[in-house]
Amino acid sequence: MRLFAERGYHATSMRDIAAELDLQGGSLYAHTASKEDLLWQAVSRAADEFVRRAAEATAAEPDPIPRLHRLVLSHVDYMTAARDNAIVFHHEWRFLSPERRERVAGRRREYEAYFRQAIEDGARTGAFRVSDPKVATLAVLSLVNWLYQWYRPEGVLSPAEIGGQLNGLVDGALGVAPQTERRS
Amino acid sequence: MRLFAERGYHATSMRDIAAELDLQGGSLYAHTASKEDLLWQAVSRAADEFVRRAAEATAAEPDPIPRLHRLVLSHVDYMTAARDNAIVFHHEWRFLSPERRERVAGRRREYEAYFRQAIEDGARTGAFRVSDPKVATLAVLSLVNWLYQWYRPEGVLSPAEIGGQLNGLVDGALGVAPQTERRS
DNA sequence: CCTACCGATCGGTAGG
DNA sequence: CCTACCGATCGGTAGG
Numbered sequence: 001m002r003l004f005a006e007r008g009y010h011a012t013s014m015r016d017i018a019a020e021l022d023l024q025g026g027s028l029y030a031h032t033a034s035k036e037d038l039l040w041q042a043v044s045r046a047a048d049e050f051v052r053r054a055a056e057a058t059a060a061e062p063d064p065i066p067r068l069h070r071l072v073l074s075h076v077d078y079m080t081a082a083r084d085n086a087i088v089f090h091h092e093w094r095f096l097s098p099e100r101r102e103r104v105a106g107r108r109r110e111y112e113a114y115f116r117q118a119i120e121d122g123a124r125t126g127a128f129r130v131s132d133p134k135v136a137t138l139a140v141l142s143l144v145n146w147l148y149q150w151y152r153p154e155g156v157l158s159p160a161e162i163g164g165q166l167n168g169l170v171d172g173a174l175g176v177a178p179q180t181e182r183r184s
Numbered sequence: 185m186r187l188f189a190e191r192g193y194h195a196t197s198m199r200d201i202a203a204e205l206d207l208q209g210g211s212l213y214a215h216t217a218s219k220e221d222l223l224w225q226a227v228s229r230a231a232d233e234f235v236r237r238a239a240e241a242t243a244a245e246p247d248p249i250p251r252l253h254r255l256v257l258s259h260v261d262y263m264t265a266a267r268d269n270a271i272v273f274h275h276e277w278r279f280l281s282p283e284r285r286e287r288v289a290g291r292r293r294e295y296e297a298y299f300r301q302a303i304e305d306g307a308r309t310g311a312f313r314v315s316d317p318k319v320a321t322l323a324v325l326s327l328v329n330w331l332y333q334w335y336r337p338e339g340v341l342s343p344a345e346i347g348g349q350l351n352g353l354v355d356g357a358l359g360v361a362p363q364t365e366r367r368s
Numbered sequence: 369c370c371t372a373c374c375g376a377t378c379g380g381t382a383g384g
Numbered sequence: 385c386c387t388a389c390c391g392a393t394c395g396g397t398a399g400g
Contacts, residue, residue: 010194011279014395026397027369035395091275095195135341135349142330143323150322157319165319173357198379210381211385219379 001042005087009039009095039092040100046089047107049078054114064122065176068140071115072170073163075144080151080159087148115140119174129175140170185226189271193223193279223276224284230273231291233262238298248306249360252324255299256354257347259328264335264343271332299324303358313359324354 003012003020014035015025032038053074061067079086093104116137122128123136130136143166151162171178187196187204198219199209216222237258245251263270277288300321306312307320314320327350335346 008192008194008279010192013393015393024370025395026371026373029396030369095192131352132349135346136353138330138334139327139350139353142326145333146322146326146330149329162319165316166323168315169320169323169357172359173353175356197377199377208386209379210387210389213380214385
């Protein structure tokens with residue numbers, strides 16, 4: 001997963017992976033049927049994990065504002081804890097077979113729907129003041145998705161601090177009145 | 185550029201490119217010295233164009249709020265007008281040779297500095313109310329950079345509408361008071 | 369898990 | 385710009 005994240009799927013050969021494990025190239029095929037299966041492991045695990053956490057956050061927080069906060073925090077959490085998987089998920093999923101690619105696209109749509117639902121719910125109750133909930137959703141997803149590009153474990157901000165900062169910016173973007181802002 | 189954007193650099197062969205142009209594989213080498221030179225053309229053009237437009241926006245707008253608005257709009261403009269180049273710029277630049285990769289990284293830092301400067305200037309004058317200008321800069325860059333993932337020319341929103349919406353969200357995130365909000 | 373190998377394809381070149 | 389080719393490397397397999 002680290003090699004796929006660093007070099008990309010097509011620029012990583014099975015012999016590169018084998019060397020990292022002190023094996024000969026052909027020996028990998030005792031553990032996996034194909035190179036694409038390795039990619040599928042990383043991508044499908046990340047997709048499942050993202051969706052699982054979003055479902056959990058949604059079930060735990062009925063109120064739109066803390067629900068969205070928790071969605072953001074759990075994204076930051078997984079992204080920082082399983083960075084290689086998350087990078088491969090974002091960058092390399094398009095190299096899967098068409099069927100698997102379609103399954104990932106479905107999971108991705110599921111995931112985004114949790115964010116969209118929270119934002120639309122909040123817009124309806126007046127918790128969020130937002131002109132276009134669809135664009136607002138894409139904006140929030142931009143914030144969390146782009147994280148894989150700039151997060152460095154050795155950076156000064158902890159994952160929790162990053163999550164808190166992003167949620168502050170999300171609140172502002174969605175017009176949450178500062179005095180009624182809740183902490184989650 | 186289209187093939188690199190759609191399939192990725194390493195999954196596109198010189199013979200794929202040649203076929204697209206109704207040429208034989210070897211004939212491409214009458215026009216380019218190497219495959220990497222083709223990648224470099226797309227990436228360096230995008231990097232130059234992004235930086236050029238950011239410099240222009242910065243020179244034209246001394247005031248932080250309209251300056252940042254214009255930075256966002258010009259990013260959206262180039263991204264939507266030269267989508268393939270922008271996608272290749274974001275996705276494939278890491279496959280350049282180390283020297284060229286470093287040059288791109290430098291251009292990228294230059295580009296981000298224009299955004300950071302506008303946000304720090306605005307934070308100093310009180311135009312923006314933001315707790316951490318560095319994170320705020322990364323957030324704004326997230327909004328515009330992630331655009332390449334979801335923008336579709338056939339979508340309902342025009343580039344200008346997307347730019348306007350993003351600027352509204354940016355204003356909110358940076359704590360621009362709605363009543364004093366300027367249009368640029 | 370290794371050795372030895374398969375056919376296919378890669379980026380690139382020579383010579384015209 | 386084409387034909388024909390180079391050596392290298394690819395994902396994957398056979399047989400042990």
